[in-house]
Amino acid sequence: MTARSGRALTVAAALDPERLQVYYEDRGGIPPLLRSLLVRTTARAPRSWDLRKVLSETAPDQHASIVLRMVRETVAKALGFAVPDDVAVDQPLQDIGIDSLTAVLMRNHLATLTGLTLSANIAMLHPNLKALSQSLLSQLQENWADSSSSASASGGATPATTTLSSPCLNMAAIRKGCLDPSFTFDNVTRGPTTCAARPESVLVTGGTGFVGAFVVHELLEIGIATYCLVRAASIELGRQRMVGALETYGLWKPDYAPLLHPVVGDLTQPLLGLSEEVFDDLADRVDAICHSGALVDWIRPLEDYVGPNIVSTHEVLRLASHGRGKTVHLVSTISTLPKHMGYDLTEEDREYGYGTSKYMAERMLAAARWRGARASSYRLPFVSASSTNGRFRLDRGDFLHNLISGSLELGAFPELNGDLSVVLPVDYLCKSIVGVMTKDVHRIGLDFDFKNKYAPSFNHFFKLFSAASGGKEIVSFSTWQQRALDYAVAHPKSALARITAVFDGYTDETAAAMVTGLPVGQHVFGGDDYPAPAVDEDSVRKYLDCINAAQAGNAIVDGPRVEKSLGGAVEIQEIVPTISNDAVLVECS
Known part of the structure; x- marks a missing residue:
């Protein structure tokens, strides 16, 4: 009306x-x-940012926090937050309300403020606001470095304020596995000890993960000062995380305390998330680096692995090229081998993202060796429970552990006509790595694979478990498969429910392929050289005791399904996928 x-x-x-x-x-x-x-x-209207002016008038060590503040205010405007500080910087962007519409709004604002050309899906390319702001800062540094070079070439003056302390990463080159051309390794013979001697101090990444914790334990046990890169709010909290991880796997002794040195950082960031001063100090302190930190998850897109798996290796090699001479030991995976054998993975392959990221890491390692670095990679197979104390991953577990514990819940094991040659205990693998690092130093420079020359069959292994657990059935794979699927439907948070995507497509004839490894390379441990421990009643009993104790104490956290993961290993902290899928981290801390 x-x-x-x-x-x-x-x-x-x-x-x-x-x-x-x-x-x-x-x-x-x-x-x-x-x-x-x-x-x-x-x-x-809200205050506008003259970002270049602000950065030019502040100290370089404040630039990261300034850019993060700008990003936070931009997102607060796009999402309608009254106070920018209410916007969480560590949570996944989707969890704080970023959708396809607000992502475009955010991109428009950030492009205006930075003068950068930004992708429309920039919000989907980074796990959280911290990572996004660091990426923007890196791009700004790269642009300013280019502008500085142009000004110098034309005779113009380069303002001192455009020189930033954080390194500029050439991400296009890093994604291809290319090492910064400025990295040289003529320091291998410098320092109080040479790279040919037993190291007195070692940096370990991924020390709170399953493999990383056992590496740290081996080093501490033989009296080596161990620096552990860890995410934490303080040194003391970092120490607590490390001690807690070692206690989780039954590895901590109070006598280790003087040898354990937490280093608060972030392996996905330039300089490993450290300041220049701390980075340089660390480069002058350690004699070796064991890089076991990585994101391990069989089916994520390659982009998810760039920071934790590729950038991290690049920055570890940066550290190796600085300060005193040091050896580098990269924990890798047998899923890189198809690349080395000439069979390229394609994006349709489920292991494309993870396998390719570790291959890129190995490429960087090879480039560093060509330039004089003393470095080795260790391509881990399936990593099983410790042979000495039976401890296994106390998070969501991996494929093999869920197969065993799920079969115990089901009351039946499947017939598998394969062997355990590429299933090796975590303590053995870490002893081998540390053995090369500290005793057989003449081997450093080679790449190692693992295969148990005298491995029993899976059927024999399951018979040992059956006998130790009160006579569980061993049935044909197809019979077990149907029972397992029915059980998973009835118990959606069970161990079997986590791995249905792996075993669902197999038959009696093809089931062994689930646990069959890839061909190995030239240098192989597990036979006469660094022989693998026996799989016997004692090791099975220790494993079973730990499974029973964990189930009684609810130590194994229920969670989404776990996809099959080959080797590698370890710790990535607070890395969250930017797309929704059912996969989870094999190691997360």
Whole structure:
């Protein structure tokens, strides 16, 4: 009726003029209906950033926090947060409300503020706001470095304020597995000890993960000072995380305390998330690096692995090229071998992302060796429970552990006509790595694979478990498969429910392929050289005791399904997928 009469209608409405103005300006302009209302808000609009001016007037060590603040305020505007500090910087972007629409708004704001050309899906390329802000800062540094070079070439002056302390990463090259051309390794013979001697101190990444914790234990046990890169709010909290991880796997002794040195950082970031001063100090302290930190998850997209698996290796090699001479030991995976044998993985292959990321890491290692570095990689197979104390991953577990514990719950094991040649206990694998690092130093420079030359069959292994657990059945794979699927449906949080995606497609004839490894390379441990421990009643009993204790104490956390993972290993902290899938971290801390 009001429209027909031509009379104005007064409506009471709660409006946020500033947010409304930003909304329409991002879409090309304010509509006439709202122009008189919103134009008046210009004086009250949020403060604008002159980012280049702000950065040029502040110390380089403040740049990361400044860019993060800018990103936080931008996201707060896009999402309608009243206070930017309410926007969580460590949570996945989707969890704080970023969707396809707000992602575009955020991209528009950030492109204007930084002067960078940004992808429309920038919000989907980074796990959280910290990672996003670091990426923007790296791109700004790269642009300024290019501008600086151009100015120098043309005779122009380069302002000192454009020199940033954090290194500029050439991400296009890093994604291809290329090592920074400035890295040289002529320091291998410098320092109080040479790279040919037993190290007195070692840096370990991924020390709170399953493999990393056992590596740290082996080093501490033989009296080597061990520096552990760990995410934490302080050194003391980092120490607590490390001690807690070792206690979890029954590895901690109070006598280790003087040898354990936490280093608070982030392996996905330039300089491993350290300041220049701390990075340089660390480079002068350690004689070797064991890089076991990585994101391990069989089916994620390659982009998810770039930071934790590829950038981390690049920055570890940066550290190796600085300060005193040091050896590098990369924990890798047998899933890189198809690449080395000439069979390229394609994006359709489920292991493409993880396998390719570890291959890129190995490429960097090979490039470093060619430039003089003393470095080795260790391609881990299936990693099983410790042969000495039976401890296994106390998170969601991996494929093999879920197969065993799930079969115990089901009351039956499957017949598998394969052997355990590529299933090796975590303590043995870590003893072998540390053995090369500290005793057989003449081997450093080679790449190692693992295969148990005298491995028993899976059927024999399951018979040992059956006998130790009160006579569980061993049935044909197809019979077990149907029972397992039925059990998984009835118990969606069970161990078997986590691995249904792996065993569902196999038959009696093809089931052994689930646990069959790939061909190994030239240098292989597990036979006469570094012989693998026997799989016997004692080792099975220790494993079974730990499974029973964990189930009684609810130590194994229920969670989504785990996809099959080949080797590698270890710790990646707070890395969250930017797309939804059923896969989870094999190691997460």
